[in-house]
Amino acid sequence: MRVLVIGAGAMGSALTVPLRENGVEVAIYGTEYDVELLKLIEKGEKHPRIGVSLDVEVFYPDELHEAMKKADLLLLAVSTEGVIPTFRRIKDDVDGKSMVTIAKGLLEVDGKILTIPEFIVEEVPSLASMVVAITGPSIAREVANKAPTRVVFSCEDYGAAKDVAKLFETEFYRVTVSTDIVGTEITSALKNIYSIGIAWVRGYEERKGGIEMSNLKGVIATMAIGETARFVEAMGGKKETVYGLSGFGDLIATFRGGRNGMLGELLGKGLSVKEALEELKRRGVGVIEGYENAKKAYKLFNLLKSQGKVENHEFPLLTGIYDVLYNNRDVGDVLYRIV
Amino acid sequence: MRVLVIGAGAMGSALTVPLRENGVEVAIYGTEYDVELLKLIEKGEKHPRIGVSLDVEVFYPDELHEAMKKADLLLLAVSTEGVIPTFRRIKDDVDGKSMVTIAKGLLEVDGKILTIPEFIVEEVPSLASMVVAITGPSIAREVANKAPTRVVFSCEDYGAAKDVAKLFETEFYRVTVSTDIVGTEITSALKNIYSIGIAWVRGYEERKGGIEMSNLKGVIATMAIGETARFVEAMGGKKETVYGLSGFGDLIATFRGGRNGMLGELLGKGLSVKEALEELKRRGVGVIEGYENAKKAYKLFNLLKSQGKVENHEFPLLTGIYDVLYNNRDVGDVLYRIV
Numbered sequence: 001m002r003v004l005v006i007g008a009g010a011m012g013s014a015l016t017v018p019l020r021e022n023g024v025e026v027a028i029y030g031t032e033y034d035v036e037l038l039k040l041i042e043k044g045e046k047h048p049r050i051g052v053s054l055d056v057e058v059f060y061p062d063e064l065h066e067a068m069k070k071a072d073l074l075l076l077a078v079s080t081e082g083v084i085p086t087f088r089r090i091k092d093d094v095d096g097k098s099m100v101t102i103a104k105g106l107l108e109v110d111g112k113i114l115t116i117p118e119f120i121v122e123e124v125p126s127l128a129s130m131v132v133a134i135t136g137p138s139i140a141r142e143v144a145n146k147a148p149t150r151v152v153f154s155c156e157d158y159g160a161a162k163d164v165a166k167l168f169e170t171e172f173y174r175v176t177v178s179t180d181i182v183g184t185e186i187t188s189a190l191k192n193i194y195s196i197g198i199a200w201v202r203g204y205e206e207r208k209g210g211i212e213m214s215n216l217k218g219v220i221a222t223m224a225i226g227e228t229a230r231f232v233e234a235m236g237g238k239k240e241t242v243y244g245l246s247g248f249g250d251l252i253a254t255f256r257g258g259r260n261g262m263l264g265e266l267l268g269k270g271l272s273v274k275e276a277l278e279e280l281k282r283r284g285v286g287v288i289e290g291y292e293n294a295k296k297a298y299k300l301f302n303l304l305k306s307q308g309k310v311e312n313h314e315f316p317l318l319t320g321i322y323d324v325l326y327n328n329r330d331v332g333d334v335l336y337r338i339v
Numbered sequence: 340m341r342v343l344v345i346g347a348g349a350m351g352s353a354l355t356v357p358l359r360e361n362g363v364e365v366a367i368y369g370t371e372y373d374v375e376l377l378k379l380i381e382k383g384e385k386h387p388r389i390g391v392s393l394d395v396e397v398f399y400p401d402e403l404h405e406a407m408k409k410a411d412l413l414l415l416a417v418s419t420e421g422v423i424p425t426f427r428r429i430k431d432d433v434d435g436k437s438m439v440t441i442a443k444g445l446l447e448v449d450g451k452i453l454t455i456p457e458f459i460v461e462e463v464p465s466l467a468s469m470v471v472a473i474t475g476p477s478i479a480r481e482v483a484n485k486a487p488t489r490v491v492f493s494c495e496d497y498g499a500a501k502d503v504a505k506l507f508e509t510e511f512y513r514v515t516v517s518t519d520i521v522g523t524e525i526t527s528a529l530k531n532i533y534s535i536g537i538a539w540v541r542g543y544e545e546r547k548g549g550i551e552m553s554n555l556k557g558v559i560a561t562m563a564i565g566e567t568a569r570f571v572e573a574m575g576g577k578k579e580t581v582y583g584l585s586g587f588g589d590l591i592a593t594f595r596g597g598r599n600g601m602l603g604e605l606l607g608k609g610l611s612v613k614e615a616l617e618e619l620k621r622r623g624v625g626v627i628e629g630y631e632n633a634k635k636a637y638k639l640f641n642l643l644k645s646q647g648k649v650e651n652h653e654f655p656l657l658t659g660i661y662d663v664l665y666n667n668r669d670v671g672d673v674l675y676r677i678v
Contacts, residue, residue: 218584
């Protein structure tokens with residue numbers, strides 16, 4: 001069994017650790033943005049974002065075809081925005097190989113809003129029962145350092161997810177298998193968005209002179225989980241997925257919210273979206289996935305509304321986040337409207 | 340309308356703020372442990388635990404009868420261990436007054452394990468539809484300082500909860516009403532216990548040389564929420580209560596876990612229960628409610644098991660916490676057994 005990891009970022013690189021522990025042959029293929037990382041990996045130096053060196057073969061940008069030919073299973077480990085271009089570059093060589101995805105988010109393709117597995121299956125219908133999505137609390141550096149982790153592998157086909165899970169599962173990297181791939185994907189995509197709203201409170205506390213608002217954090221996070229559950233249900237997924245590792249567990253693990261949290265905190269302080277995004281650029285923080293996703297989620301929400309599957313009043317927080325991000329509403333006003 | 344708060348601690352004192360904002364007459368009655376606090380309150384000085392001064396009448400320990408006579412509604416604001424003796428002292432004067440409770444936990448009475456509202460109704464059956472329990476994310480200092488808060492008022496009788504809620508509800512202190520008083524009470528009692536297990540991870544990270552284990556925190560917190568939901572269901576409450584403000588919301592607001600968290604962290608570091616409790620005593624930390632409650636919850640769990648309502652394998656974390664607290668098991672061993 002040979003696995004090809006596509007993308008040399010933190011999470012794809014981290015997942016080579018449990019695979020190698022199981023004796024699976026692993027290679028990493030990197031895009032043009034990954035060349036420096038590939039050189040470090042090849043030399044046996046530590047991957048700077050996860051702090052470990054990797055025992056893998058390396059393929060450079062111009063060696064894609066060769067890399068693909070040797071692989072039995074593909075791990076698509078590019079960022080959300082890299083999924084469409086990268087998948088289209090490899091799709092003719094996919095040829096019956098299982099495909100594992102780790103990026104989270106929604107994609108807009110020909111005006112339609114799709115989850116990443118949905119996009120892949122639209123492009124290559126024969127992959128329908130062969131796309132396995134990994135979700136759950138999974139900070140890459142911890143996986144790479146063998147800190148205990150349990151995640152969810154979801155696939156329409158239970159057996160396929162189970163088979164893939166066997167390749168990854170170790171004493172430190174445990175796997176729960178689910179067939180609710182709609183639920184896990186929507187949950188993970190919305191988490192990036194809702195993390196912005198939860199982080200508002202942190203900024204808002206500062207704006208109000210440092211008064212603590214843990215109670216408010218509890219209220220907002222509860223709304224986030226509740227709205228995610230309604231959204232998942234309207235999409236045909238299972239609420240329980242949201243209350244499990246993919247939703248609740250991931251939220252707890254990344255409670256401060258990473259880049260999405262940084263954006264939310266700045267907005268909570270009272271910066272405009274433009275000012276907050278400029279400040280993040282100054283800090284060297286790139287794409288904010290929750291920001292990009294909020295627009296797509298809102299489109300999907302409007303579609304669900306037009307189909308009579310959800311109602312406006314069920315999503316005050318999502319609407320509030322959209323209003324702050326795209327209609328220049330102030331976080332303070334929104335907080336008082338929705339609590 | 341006149342409310343008597345029984346107990347001069349942080350939460351009872353904080354709740355006088357929204358009541359007074361609504362023009363409700365409020366008095367605080369204090370026990371013999373509260374005399375110093377009562378003097379401060381009477382002089383208009385700031386309550387040391389919540390940082391605000393209160394606009395209330397004050398009754399001293401020997402004025403209970405007089406205080407009770409003037410009250411239309413009672414707010415029982417003593418600690419969990421104070422509930423039984425305090426309620427028994429006032430029960431003959433309760434006389435059709437509604438009773439609001441804020442302590443969380445389980446009580447052992449004549450070998451039976453009861454929630455606090457169940458105990459009150461056992462003592463005075465006519466209160467069955469007049470006991471209202473407050474649960475949800477509610478840090479006293481924040482309530483007193485009018486930081487935005489939303490809590491749950493639960494009562495068997497929806498109308499009764501609604502009426503009581505009206506007295507408390509302000510722009511800053513919002514209330515959701517629920518009839519699932521079994522669910523809210525069990526959820527809150529278990530939260531104290533599970534907070535110990537979640538905090539293990541913090542101590543365990545340190546024991547392992549400071550390696551971060553956020554993923555593990557996500558896994559353990561998800562188990563806690565899942566097991567609480569199963570427990571509530573077995574007791575006849577609603578799972579949704581656990582996923583709402585009373586469970587998830589409170590967990591987020593008090594994520595570091597207060598006293599229960601301190602105990603859990605010390606156990607995670609590798610201290611024995613005896614050593615950890617001694618260390619907390621040295622730090623001046625009194626009763627650890629989760630520690631006391633774990634024994635009672637475990638008894639209740641065994642009762643549910645004997646009735647065929649739950650099974651052992653559904654509660655690995657509860658069992659693990661009990662094993663650490665009462666069977667001298669090591670946190671590290673338990674973590675690896677259950678993840």
